Amino acid sequence: MSSCKCVVITVIVLVVIITVIAVVATSLKKLDSDEIGIKYDTIRKILGNTTEREGLYTGLPGFKFIIFPSVYTSLTFNHLESLNKDGVQIVLDITYQYKVRSDKLREVILEFRDKDGYTKILKYEGESAIHETCSHFNTSQFQAERANFQKKVKENIMVRYKKLNAEMTDLQVNNIARPTEYESAIRSKERAREDIRVANNERPRLLTEADTQIREAETQAKIIIDKADSAARILANRALTESQAIIAQYEKEAEAYKKIVEASGLGFTIDGFISYLGVRVIAKATNPVYIGLDSPAKTVYP
Numbered sequence: 001m002s003s004c005k006c007v008v009i010t011v012i013v014l015v016v017i018i019t020v021i022a023v024v025a026t027s028l029k030k031l032d033s034d035e036i037g038i039k040y041d042t043i044r045k046i047l048g049n050t051t052e053r054e055g056l057y058t059g060l061p062g063f064k065f066i067i068f069p070s071v072y073t074s075l076t077f078n079h080l081e082s083l084n085k086d087g088v089q090i091v092l093d094i095t096y097q098y099k100v101r102s103d104k105l106r107e108v109i110l111e112f113r114d115k116d117g118y119t120k121i122l123k124y125e126g127e128s129a130i131h132e133t134c135s136h137f138n139t140s141q142f143q144a145e146r147a148n149f150q151k152k153v154k155e156n157i158m159v160r161y162k163k164l165n166a167e168m169t170d171l172q173v174n175n176i177a178r179p180t181e182y183e184s185a186i187r188s189k190e191r192a193r194e195d196i197r198v199a200n201n202e203r204p205r206l207l208t209e210a211d212t213q214i215r216e217a218e219t220q221a222k223i224i225i226d227k228a229d230s231a232a233r234i235l236a237n238r239a240l241t242e243s244q245a246i247i248a249q250y251e252k253e254a255e256a257y258k259k260i261v262e263a264s265g266l267g268f269t270i271d272g273f274i275s276y277l278g279v280r281v282i283a284k285a286t287n288p289v290y291i292g293l294d295s296p297a298k299t300v301y302p
């Protein structure tokens with residue numbers, strides 16, 4: 001009988017211990033060093049009114065913390081496409097850090113329920129601020145005023161986040177990309193401009209070169225013409241001299257023959273003169289000549 005009592009007591013003790021553990025466990029909650037939160041009674045649906053920081057907390061059984069980060073969290077937009085003032089599509093990579101204002105946590109929870117609901121709204125507002133800022137910048141400003149764009153995006157997001165009880169720091173614009181067709185159009189324009197510049201620089205040099213070539217050709221032509229003129233003159237002079245020499249020679253010969261046949265000279269007959277010429281021809285001949293001739297002109301006349 002006493003052993004039966006014993007078992008019942010043991011069971012009761014165990015049940016009590018388990019219940020105590022369960023109650024303690026559900027009424028003890030911990031916040032980490034990077035967390036803040038507000039107690040929420042899940043049974044009576046009551047939200048606490050103080051923001052708690054790191055530590056171990058007790059409360060009515062069934063309470064929990066609605067937890068938010070107490071440190072800055074990064075929000076990143078990658079390849080965010082946005083139209084600029086000129087209607088050109090710009091692709092942006094932007095990162096910034098934000099956190100909820102701890103003194104306004106209760107308001108934030110009442111409005112947005114929890115961290116997920118809040119983050120969603122912050123993301124949406126951030127993106128909207130980026131689009132809006134983008135629409136105030138034209139394409140050349142994106143190139144020339146990058147720092148200003150970054151500043152303006154940050155200011156715009158800060159204004160919106162202030163209304164949502166969030167603090168924001170450190171915005172980085174990691175990339176601003178224009179569409180590839182736009183980039184390649186810009187590049188080919190730059191190349192064409194460079195080509196024109198090079199051609200313009202080359203122009204005087206090429207003109208000078210061409211001028212020099214023309215002058216050289218002209219000089220060369222003059223030299224050739226002068227040479228030809230001079231050669232022609234020399235040839236003409238030589239021909240003239242030679243012809244004059246030949247004429248003089250024949251004149252002398254004619255005079256000599258005249259003396260031979262003239263009555264006042266040797267008074268040769270025509271036959272005698274021809275014989276004389278024949279003898280001279282034979283005398284001049286280098287090879288032996290065999291011919292039959294009448295006896296030469298008589299030297300003695302009967």
Ligand SMILES: *[C@@H]1O[C@H](CO)[C@@H](O)[C@H](O)[C@H]1NC(C)=O
Pocket residue numbers: 048049
């Ligand atoms: C804070 O909450 C307690 C109950 O949790 C309530 O009694 C008290 O009136 C609240 N104070 C303010 C200022 O709301």
Ligand SMILES: *[C@@H]1O[C@H](CO)[C@@H](O)[C@H](O)[C@H]1NC(C)=O
Pocket residue numbers: 138139140141
């Ligand atoms: C871009 O904006 C700047 C400043 O407002 C202006 O000077 C420039 O002419 C604009 N460029 C174009 C292509 O509209």
